[in-house]
Amino acid sequence: MAEDPKAKEQELSRRKFLTLVGQCAGWGGIVASLGGVGVGTLKYLIPNVLYEPSSIFKIGLPSDYGVGVDTRFMKERQVWVVRNERGMYVLVGICRHLGCTPNWFPDQQRFRCPCHGSIYDTDGNVRGGPAPRTLWRSGVSLDAVDGQIIVNFNQRQDPDPKGTDEGLMVETSLREVSPFFLKV
């Protein structure tokens, strides 16, 4: 009995198709499970609970601070509290270059970083060195009950600075806005 060549061809193409489907399913399964393992590993490496000091903390009453840079919370919380004629703000003591801790030089009225020599003024503007952006300012608010200043360390103001002849600057009016500035 002679086979119908057309049927044979159909049979062949069906087999080809099924093989293809099988291969796609197989390889797809392998890729999908590898992807799943990858995502799972990444998720595993990101901790859900941090055993670190709280990033929201109180630093006392506004009346505790006079005009100028106050370093009393530097050791414990890595922040400088600054008061000018208009109000108060909190500078984060982390150099924007590579995260070293700058030192405050009251005689020069400058923060200077020991790692690569970045220099900041009391507004946080970059007056020299390789720092690419201005110092962060933390979010601040007043506690409704006891009137203390609450600092939110990880809420950070980071405006785009402009290169000028003086250094990398941000207009003061742009920085002195809520919630990064207290008019007290």
Added chain:
Amino acid sequence: MEISALIKNEAEKTRSPEDTVLVWPNLVYIELISILVATASLLFLSIISPAPLEELASADTTPNPTKAPWYFLGLQELLVYFDPWLAGVVLPTMIIIGLIIIPYVDPNPNGKGYYTFSERKFSVAGFSFGLGLWYILIVIGVWTRGLDWSWYWPWSDWHVHMSVTAVKLVDLELIFENMFGLPKEPLVTLGRYGITVANLITWVFFLGYYAVGFTVPFLLFRNFYNKLGLIRYNLVMFFFLSMSGVMLKMLLRLTFNIKYLVVTPWFKI
């Protein structure tokens, strides 16, 4: 690699007994002696120069200066001239990728298995330049950087802060603006990015460096291009120009006080 090549290689390796010697004792003894010398040197160094241990770690004071281990000081020195995303991430990645692709972009069949400069001048010179730059940056980082990461000569007093003369670092954009009196108002604004005329000119300069760098060897050294082919040529030129660009940017900073060549709100080069 194909099997035939493997076999050919195997045959080549055991070509004739006269050219070869037994590994035991010839090679094994060389290895033994070099291991003994290395162990002795390590012991000697360990005794005369113990590992340092500074004060307990504390986040509120940064030692001045803070130095990475010596083999990273080249990168740390680059951080003076480039932003962290470039010096700390992009440039190291490019160095690694550049090293990895070397065997694939070097079609020169000469100089396999013997020292030669005369038969592969460009590759040896290019590699030497990269190494030279890498090592000189390490030398600078280890021996000339002191307090505040300032430059100290061996004969300077390393205990006093450098009194530093006033130097202004400016962006290339500003230099153009002031030199030609270009308008400070942006032509076009893309989100946070206000593109001024001066800004456009800096882009032309930056991209022009690569454009000229790619074109000139193509026009003048066609033979070089033909040997490499389109893809290899572009890869080689890209990495070579970037390597030279690092040097150039450092020199521009030193001679003209240029802080950034190109400025955008998201990244600066």
Added chain:
Amino acid sequence: MKEMIAKIVSLITDNQVYRSIFRHGYPTTDANRALIMFSSVILHLHPVRVRRGALKIRFTWCLGGLTFFFFVMLAITGVFLMFYYVPDTRRAYNDIKDLGTVVYFGSLFRNMHRWSAHAMVLSVWLHMTRVFMTGSYKPPREFNWVVGVILLVLTLVLSWTGYLLPWDQLALWAVTVGSKMAEAAPLLGNAGPFGPEIGMTPENDIRFVLLGGTVVGQSALLRFYVLHCLALPLVSAVLMAVHFWRIRKDGFSGPL
């Protein structure tokens, strides 16, 4: 006298136990010198014969072998150090101090570990330079060069992770600076180009994954400890096996 020595030797060698360990005589004849290469797992990294040129010290400077030797040295001294070291921010610093003051030979092992690490970094670089200058990466050895570059990077990372463990000022700030670079990675870091635009913050970016927190603290110390003592050496060892196996298959690229 001579007879007595021969008798003692045969007493040691002519038994089932000795022959089960060493399957051939002492390598004083060519046949035994070949056999020792086949039957020893360490020696069989080598072929039985090499070309004369491969022995020239001026050609290889023994650098690849020395790098491997330093790695072995680091593994041995590292294991010794681990007996006394606890990766806890409250203990680590004192443990290192103890190693230097109250443990017999503690400071020697620590110093050896440190110098071997420096030596390994240096010899890896020089080995790479040598391989480039002799063109030994050319076909068919291209991929082995790639493996070598990865091993070079692993060596540097191993060294960097080890830097944190003493938990002194040097350690903390070298790693703070290093991890800030991770933060500046384009797209993946919260301070890098386009990082904030796609939602990177200090609490979900690549630095956070690396350190297991927002600051270099306890979880970072533990992570670096595990990477330094376990994960990275394992990966390196596997890649070294590939590296050596390939050299063995492709042969030395030596002259002559």
Added chain:
Amino acid sequence: MDEIWGYPHRLGITLFLIFGTALLTVGFIGFTAWLEQSFKKEKIKK
């Protein structure tokens, strides 16, 4: 920038960088060339 991120020895740094790099580069090339020659001589001697 009234102060200080300056380069008190700017010319010195620039020259150090240029000549240091050049010296090392020439050194690496020279060493390779020297090794090339020394191996060539050996071949002839044999």
